[in-house]
Amino acid sequence: MEDVDATRLRYPILCLSQDSSITVARNGQEFCRCNALALWGNNYYRRMYVFDTEATPYLVTSAAPVPPFSVIGRFLARLFNRRIQVRITLERTGDASLDDAKQRATEWLDRSPEFWEASADISEWKNHIAKAPDMEVLMSLFA
Secondary structure, eight states, rough: OOOEEEGSSSSEEEEEEEEEEEEEEHHHHHTEEEEEEEIIIIIITTTTTTEEEEEEEEEEEEEEEESSSOHHHHHHHHHHEEEEEEEEEEEESSOOOHHHHHHHHHHHHHSSHHTTTSOHHHHHHHHHHHHHHHHHHHTTTOO
């Protein structure tokens, strides 16, 4: 499939990061900004799964700071944990499916259950996800 620029997604979007976080980005500007430690330290965008407002699945294929940083600039950005503008490219990975978005979100809960259980029992989280009638409700659980 061909690459998609993050500005072309239908927002809001559900973001499932390799650091086990589940977040919602309301718009492209919010999605394409993060702090330096998340970008370079946690590889926040690496292989991130994204579902748009219609439950179309995407996988982040690249994330690069704009403008590019020199070695010293990158060191200083990390040292002060500066906010970074990021150009993100994604690849569509399938057809829109609310069931797939729910399944992926449920799998993400299991990656770090102790985090989610701090606010509710994991079975309760999974129950709310299963009952979500659309992406808007699913995303509201994590917004």
